[in-house]
Amino acid sequence: MIYLTLFYEFFKIGLFAVGGGLATLPFLQDLSTIHPDWFSISQLMDMVAVSESTPGPLGINMSTYVGFTTAGIPGGIVATMGLVAPSIIVIIIIASIFNKFKDSPVVEKIFYGIRPASIGLIAAAGFLLMKEALLDISSFKESGAVLDLFNIKSIIFAVIIYIALVKFNKHPIFYIAAAAVVGIIVKF
Numbered sequence: 001m002i003y004l005t006l007f008y009e010f011f012k013i014g015l016f017a018v019g020g021g022l023a024t025l026p027f028l029q030d031l032s033t034i035h036p037d038w039f040s041i042s043q044l045m046d047m048v049a050v051s052e053s054t055p056g057p058l059g060i061n062m063s064t065y066v067g068f069t070t071a072g073i074p075g076g077i078v079a080t081m082g083l084v085a086p087s088i089i090v091i092i093i094i095a096s097i098f099n100k101f102k103d104s105p106v107v108e109k110i111f112y113g114i115r116p117a118s119i120g121l122i123a124a125a126g127f128l129l130m131k132e133a134l135l136d137i138s139s140f141k142e143s144g145a146v147l148d149l150f151n152i153k154s155i156i157f158a159v160i161i162y163i164a165l166v167k168f169n170k171h172p173i174f175y176i177a178a179a180a181v182v183g184i185i186v187k188f
Contacts, residue, residue, distance in 0.1 A: 002070065002071045002075065003071060003074065003075065003078045005035075006066075006067050006070060006071060006075055006078045006079045006082060007078050007079070007081065007082035007085075008082065009031055009034075009035070009079075009082070010063050010066075010067070010079045010080070010081075010082030010083040011082040011083070011085055011086060012027070013027040013028070013031070013059075013063070013082075013083060014059075014063075014082065014083040014084060014085060014086040014087055015086035017059065017121065018114055018117060018118050018121065019117070019118030019119070019121050019122050020057075020058070020059070020118075020122070021051070021057050021058025021059035021060075021061075021062070022058060022121075022122045022125040022126070023059075023118060023121035023122055023125060024058070024059040024062060024063075024083075024125075025044075025048070025124070025125030025128055025129070026121060026124045026125060026128065028044055028047075028062060028066070029041065029044065029128055031066075032044055035070075038066060038069070038070045039066060039069065039070075041132060042132070043069075044132075045129070045132045045133065047061075047062050047065045047066065048062070048129060050065060051065060052176060053173075053176045053177075053180070059083060060080055060083065060084065063076075063079040063080045063082070063083040064076040064077075064079065064080045066079055067079025067080060133151070133154055133158070134150065134151050134154050134155050134158060135149055135150060135151060136148060136149065136150070136151050137149065153186070157179070157182065161175055161178075161179060
């Protein structure tokens with residue numbers, strides 16, 4: 001039964017998470033509330049870190065990770081198949097009819113409407129990541145002090161990484177590896 005549930009949940013995510021791997025994050029956040037025994041928000045942030053630092057698309061890595069931690073290797077395979085199945089089905093359908101309708105004003109309008117939805121999903125994912133990585137809401141609730149809301153070390157480190165990325169334009173894996181080393185040494 002767990003395999004059917006994994007397939008179903010990730011099929012839904014694959015069907016509606018338009019915009020790439022980061023667009024899956026709001027759906028995964030929702031999934032953590034539906035199935036809290038699968039993973040927590042904190043574990044979701046760890047999954048993002050692992051998925052970003054391993055080869056392959058983020059959404060695929062995340063589905064494999066959740067499936068594996070929930071139901072072992074078969075769970076990882078089933079969750080990944082659930083995530084990619086809608087894309088395969090949609091691509092087959094679109095490929096069979098695209099040439100006929102590619103210049104259609106309706107098709108152009110559909111793609112025009114999908115773009116902002118994709119941006120919204122990615123922005124929501126970015127906000128979720130920012131909230132979890134840069135804010136400490138539990139400390140703020142305990143103390144009520146505004147400075148306790150912010151994880152100052154993480155914010156400074158994020159700004160440094162951003163500036164280095166813009167200034168030196170190295171491959172992202174360089175920054176991920178450097179951040180891992182700094183995390184080991186400093187432990188944010």
